[in-house]
Amino acid sequence: MIYDLSLVIAYDYAEPVNDARHILRVRPRLEPGQRPGPVKLVVEPRPDEQIRDRDFFGNALDHLLILPAHEALEVRMSTQVEVERPRPDLGRTPALGELTALARASRDVSGAGPMHFLGDSRRVRISAPFADYARDAMADGRPAGEAVFELAAQIKDEFDYAPGATKVDTPVEEAFAKREGVCQDFAHVMIAGLRAVGVPAAYVSGFLRTVPPPGKPRLEGADAMHAWVTAWLGPQVGWVGFDPTNAMLAIDDHITVAVGRDYADVAPIDGTVMTAGSQTTSHSVDVKPVEHATA
Template sequence: MIYDVTLNIAYDYPAAVKDARHVLRVRPRELDGQSVRTARVTVAPHPDEAGRELDFFGNALDQLLILPEHEALSVAMRARVEVRRALPDLEATPTIADLAAAAAADRETGPTGPMHFLGDSRIARRIDAVSAYARELIDPAAPAGEAVLAFASRMKADFTFAPGATTVDTPLQEAFAKREGVCQDFAHVMIAALRGVGVPAAYVSGFLRTSPPPGRPRLEGADAMHAWVDVWLGPDMGWQGFDPTNGVTVLDDHVVVAIGRDYSDVAPIDGVVLTAGPQKTSHSVDVVPVGERVRKA
């Protein structure tokens, strides 16, 4: 599947910003099964300095410095991405018990090494109640791939997708206790749960293609940024994506932007601004198969 992807992020500030420094993580990644044909980022006001690099995990960073005073910031990303992922054989994976032992013994220190995704991270910390939830539902003798998919499906059934029920700062334990939240909460709970039983799990941010109702054209702006989980399934299969919000394995509807230990590693925009008062932000996403008709909302 080939997609045209559009992301727009806007900030409005209550007072003029002086000396803004930003790090953007908005460009789709080059990965096995995902190829970026074109990608372009535009920013207003125009940056005084701009540079690009990769972080430790291989995510594309845009480093920006904006010196003139400004009361608004806009970021637009346009990309064409081809996604063709093979259907994984989840049965042909080690048992959960064997996988946990292999992960504990692995000494790969590169960005895909499971050791980086086993312990506590800034947001996804192991919590006794979350680990107990995982142990109750995950059979250590089951093939790891099948067990993780079943766990993602169970999370979809047990948790309610409720925009507005949480914020970006809501602690993981609160979202778990409420059993509601958004994709970010689902991903953090699943990561903490899997790490709690010794399974390496990473946070993935990106885009999800959504489909309009039958017979209706796709609306512009109908998509949003999404989050899911990559799970290490052993040295043979490596990393495989699972989406607990939807209870599915990650195939061609998902476009990867950034991978890290939790949201703090992959936030679309980070940085420092000098201003006063609360800022307002909005974003919209379009993930449109090439050639599909789009109607303005």
């Protein structure tokens, strides 16, 4: 599948910003099963300095410095991405107990090594309630891939998709207790549960197709940047994406931008600004299969 992709992130400041430093994570990743084309990135006001880089997890970064006073910031990204991921055979993955042992024995110290995704991170803390919740879906002895998918389906069934019920900084424990939130919350809940039972799990930020196939319902979370989970299912299968918001595998409907331990590692825009006032922000996403795109 080939997609035309566009993203707009906008900030309006109550008082002028006199100095701003930002890190952008908006360029789709080049990875197995996903090939982005040239990216057009426009930032207004124009940065005084712009440096491209990659972080430990392989995410594309743009470091920006904007010195003149400004009352608004706009980031526009557009590109075309080809996605063709094979459907994994979840039934041929190791049993849960074996998978945990394999993960803990791994000596892969790269950004894709499972050891980095087993413990606590800035936004996700392992605790008994998450372990108990995950075990309800993940009976030991069954293939780990099937058990992970069952957990994603359980979250879809038991949590309400409720935009506005949580904020970007809402603790995962609060969303878990309320049983409502958005894709970011569901991803954090699933990650906390998986890590609590010994399955390496990472947070994925990206995009979801906005035009469903004929006769299919529109996927929840398609109006903005989306979030899902990738779980390590052993050295033979590797990392597989699961979308708990929609109870589906993250295959050809999903476009990966950044991967990390939780949202704090993959936020589309980070940084600091020198200002005395408040700010408002908005962003919009457009993901169109090429055969449905209009000129």
